[in-house]
Amino acid sequence: MIELSLIGIGTGNPRHLTLQAIDTMNAADVIVIPRKGAGKDDLAGLRRAICETHLTGSTRLVEFDLPRRDATGPDYRAGVETWHDAIAATWEQTLRDALPSGGRAGFLVWGDPALYDSTMRIAGRLARRMEIRMEVIPGITAIAALTATHRIPLNRIGAPVLITTGRRLREEGWPAGTGSLVVMLDGDCSFRCLDPRGILIWWAAYAGMPQEIRLAGPLSDTAAQIVAARAEARARHGWIMDIYLLRRESA
Template sequence: MIDLHLIGIGTGNPEHLTLAAITTMNDADLILLPRKGDRKSDLIDLRRLICETALTGATRVVEFDLPERSADLPYIDAVHGWHDAIAEAWAAQIAAHLPSGGKLALLVWGDPSLYDSTLRIAERLIVGGMDMRIRVVPGITSIQALTAAHAIPLNTLASPVLITTGRRLREEGWPDAADTLVVMLDGDCSFQSLPPEGITIWWGAYLGMPQEALVQGALTDVGGTIAETRAALRRQHGWIMDVYLMRRSLT
């Protein structure tokens, strides 16, 4: 039996760890850390720092190479194939390091329930016949870190919030269901596809980390600044994690 613990670790700051996350990490027999290539070496370094900060016992930490997603297939097909490959990589690590079972932990950016595929990948292992129990330790999400950094509430009074992706924003425009949007997984600054009048945006990258970057204002005034800043930061660091909230005036 494998007890798989998916631990939300926030946005890269070790201080984002909850007490439950620290306890679960120390109770684990094994923590797997994925490597994503040289240009994203900061990500493995952050996970290493989190382990160095939180671990006080004999938990083993093993690094492995994460498969890359195909750039030649349609998006959904590429993601499904990628998830299959990651599940196979996990299974290989489990067979090598926990052949008799035990407690395995994976560190998930933000929270495992929000725009993250770790739970879907874990389901592939169960379908494949592995005897596994899945437990989730919730973490601070990028949305929480964003609203805290800008000191704003997530919603307006008695109004809903819609969380979406950059791809859907580009393809479908602003949905009618909400006056507040949170946009994740947007490498193309898709807010530029919207008529900017009457929209306020709060953007943040590397939230909670030393290189944190924040921009807020009317989209007509700061949209170009955000796009330029994002591109410059990605060139500088080789990777970027960002998120933004937009609010539309209804008057």
Template sequence: MYHLKLVGIGTGNHKHLTLKAIDALNSVDAILIPTKGAGKDDLAGLRHEICTQILTTQPKIADFALPIRDESTRDYGQKVNDWHDAIADIWLNTMQATLPQGGTVGFLVWGDPSLYDSTLRIADRLTKTTEVTVEVIPGITSIQTLTAGHAIPLNEINGPVTITTGRQIRDNGFPAGSDTAVVMLDGACSFQHLDPTGIHIYWTAYAGMENEIRRSGPLAEVQADIIDTRAAARAAHGWCMDIYLLRRTAE
């Protein structure tokens, strides 16, 4: 029997953890940390650093390698489902190797487990096939860090907000019915596909981390700088997590 604690850890800054998150991580028997291979070790390193900063107990800490997702042209949804199946198998194997008799296992989840993260979907696979229960501890999201860093409200007065992905912006344009769109999971600066007229952008990379970068302004004026800045940051670190908010403005 395994009890999984999926703990939202904010955006890489150990000061973003809630007291409940700290208590949860100090209560587990083991913590599993994913690694993504050469050039992306910073992500695993940040999780290890957070453990060093907040743990007062001594749970076992086990690294596991994430499988590589199929990037062929076949159906995107099926590719992701197959990838999640493979990750679930690795989770179970790692838990059984680390805690053969069962126990409580912690996962450090970027931001919050409910928002554009697959941890809950992977955990759900295990609850259907093995004796696994799940508990979620919410965390600060990159959306909160974005708006705080730029000192802006998320929504206009009585205005709707759409949270979407770069793929949707690229394929379908600015979301209909919203004055504000928050765009996540965009590795290609998909705002380039929009008519920039009347759109203001607030862009943040490495939200909440020491190397956080922010840019804002009319999309037509700042998009080239954002593209260049993102490319330079990715070259320097081997990865770049970024998020941006697009707001329609009165012209």
């Protein structure tokens, strides 16, 4: 039996971890760290830095290479499913090698494991391949980091907020009946597909981290600034995590 803890670690700032997360890390026999390949080594490095900050005992770090997703196929959902199967198989081999007699393993998850993250789904696939017991430790979300750095409430008084992706915003436009949108997983600056009139935007990259960048204002004035800042930051760091809130002024 392997006890697998999925530990929310916030947006990369070691101080984002909860006391529960730190206790769980130190109770693990191993922390497994995925490597995403050239140009994204900083992501594994951030996980290592978090471990160096908080681990105080004999917990070992075990790294593995994450399978790459084929993004060229016509069926997005099928491609993701195939990719997740490959990741589950890699997890299985990594955990069997690291803990041949069983034990406790921790996996550090950006933000919170329940919000636009597939780690729990992959763990479900893993449970069909080997005997595991899973627990989930919540973490600070990118949404919380975004609203904190801009010092704004997420919602208008008594009003709903829709959380969506850049792909859906491009394909479907602004959802009817919604005054506020949080957009995640957007590598294409999909706010450019909207009529900017009457829309405000609050954007942040690397929210809560030392290299944090934030911009806000009317979309008509700010969109080009965000596109330029995002491109420059991605080129400099080799990777980027960003998120934004859109709100209609009349909402």
